[in-house]
Amino acid sequence: MVSWVRGKCIGRGSFGTVNVAVDRFNGDVFAVKSVDRNAALCHHMPAIQVECLENEIRILRSLSSPYIVKYLGDDVSYESPTTSSSCRNLYLEYLPGGNVSDLATTLNAYADENTLRSHTYCIVSALKYLHSRNIVHCDVKGKNVLVGPNSSFVKLADFGAAGEATVSDTRGVKILPRGSPLWMAPEVVRGESQGPESDVWSLGCTIIEMVTGKPAWEDFGANTLSRIGFSDELPRFPTQLSELGRDFLDKCLRREPGERWSCDQLLKHPFLQSVSPSDANTVAESSPRCVLDWVNSEFEEEGTSDDEKLEASARERMGKLAGSSGAIWEPNGWVAVRGGDDEVVEGGTRRQYLNSVSSSASTEGGRGGIGGGDERNGHLQNENV
Template identity: 25%
Template sequence: MNYNDKQLIAYGGFGKIYKIPNNKSSKWYALKEIDINSVIEKYLKESPHQQRKYTVDLSIRDKIYLSLINEALIMKQLNHINIVKLINYNIIKNNDKDSSEKLCITMEYSSFGSLYQLIKSFKHQNGIPEFITCGITCQLLDGINYLSNKSIIHGDIKASNILIFNNGIIKICDFGLSFQWDDQNNDDYNDDHNRNNNKRLQKIVMNGSAYWLAPEIILHKMASPKSDIWSLGATIIEMLTGIPPFGNFNPLIACHKVGIGEKINYPINISNNCKEFLNMCFEFQPTIRARAKTLLNTKWILSGNRKVLQYVDGLYDNEEEGEEDMMDNDKRTILEEFKEKDDSFSDWIDDDFSSLSLTTKNIYETIDSITLDELKKLTIARKPVDIQSLHKDNKFTVHFIHTIETQNIKRCVELFRIGQEYLRKYPTELETICLKGFLFLISCSNRDKTVPYTFMEEVIAVVVDTLGTKGSEWLSIVGIT
């Protein structure tokens, strides 16, 4: 393998994804490259404990380090047709003078992309037909059952983590959130969750993807192989409709709906066997939810055709029997032009302010009618009279919600900056803008690097200090901490 002749194809949560040639054959491999030091420093910098200058245990660095290589250690154990195969992994040091390290995980390469891409190709039908969905699910279930038998929880089953290979083979990938389930009975694990001495209870953090999370994870109870079954059900809904359950809501509201057991709507045109299968996936109590091995014997799966995508080559206009990647010119251009943006808050804000004077006595009362440049000149409302001006007639919150709905991220940044002390004083108003999608909006913008770290630190501090544990959970759900 030639690591120098690599082609960038995607960005992951922790690093970059390349395709690299195998010099001994015409095959390609996928290479996930993670800058270990950058991830550790980013985690420590964004940690609320680090912000408040608490003493950070040095062992935290070791734990983060181990969590990064966990993906490779999990994959090393796996050998199944429906699981992406690990080729090798290694840790590379740049040079003697530079102490930075990169974790390189080499895996099978999919020339046909992810299941998510296939779903989007059916956008004119608002989802994949049921018979194709069923055939794909048969293969997914085979892979999940294999993981369950090895007491491994994937933790992030969704369409974008499922790849399509030649002859329509479906393979589960991205084991970055996976872990070994602490159960000694691989064949038929004990469902008794309530014993005080149950050593199988797992310490769960709010990782994973919000729309696919099982209720027990959202409620911080425990995770088991049955958590992947819920995520499988959510992925089936994603295939059938184009979006996961509650996908038309922001992640906080979606998690709330799952956490309180709100009924998931199914497409009206699916078969009764499919509905029965989904009901078994979406049992709220994991003790009642079906195991993978049980689902393999349902009518819907027994009627499915695992080879439904065997002529997948015909779905894509690829050269050399699909060995060329699916990225179009627009996507390639975006990746090639991607550059790290300056995280300086002062550089990010436009310095070309207008000369309009802001000397109005109750300027905070008219905050909804002034321009972005005028907002930038306002200081944080700290005086009681200024805070009460923001609170008058609930105008500030109403305008903030309208700004969120229009996805005007720059105005949202200024409103939060100006009103942060007001939001600390009135936590119900902070809850309202969070539930209306503020955290989700800035989380997306943070991933796109359109908001600076300094602003994210302000948000984390206000939300955690004001809303406590609930605020921390909300931040975790949208992927901010």
């Protein structure tokens, strides 16, 4: 039985792909992160992709915070009627505003420091929740912070590298660093530890990225890693940031992990005290429930029937889901998905997804999804280790 339709790809990275999807029964819009399981049997690298996705599913399933992208379910789908090719899928709420990295580079959104403070407050709140559960995100950066329908509200996403907090081994055993090198803390680059303090360093690098539109460190390959891990240098603080903002950065970007402020302390910093926490329920209710929630009166044309207007308007609005370009999905851009009705996969089932859609629709009035992937360009900044 076909339950949902895969739409246009809105993100592609080392983990696999992210697509917008629509539930065929009720028109709910969500996002699906997928990895081809058959490719994992033939190549070594895709096997890591499956492992990361399973890790993300396991962690997100246990979380519930308004500041973290919402888990909706997971399954295995069969998307070619002539082969046994299958995809491992993770279903997430759809957040239509893109990510903060794009906001910084294309819209200069953080020229207004109030927006910077609001988004920073959300990120710190997400990290506080994770750290209280002994979970470290390990890959905090602009592309992994997604913007909701309310532009002052963001959520932390992409938990493929996340894990339990680690500490230095007394025998000097090194850890395997996880995350994106230009956002890594010095102790992570050195392979010593990766704990909540490491996320706080990455937060500081992300704030610099939001203000400048560029990573906190210039990418010079191994030389940059050496500077991060083994020098006394700090990233350059943006001059356009206020004195309070620079002081906040100072509390995040200290080379000694024990000297960095905790998220509890950061939330009490004067830089964030002026921020009023957003009402998470209000934000959720403003998310698009289905493709027809995307109103676009400018698409209506004179001389067309009501049915033609409805069809054309719906197609235009579905195209809007892919981003600000207004692309229209042609019929051959859709893929019908076959799923084993109650196949159990690592504790998750296709039925679980369908049930979550029905129950959430009655209580939240909204559905969204993850807004983008991790494009791999440059030497270091977008490489996941």
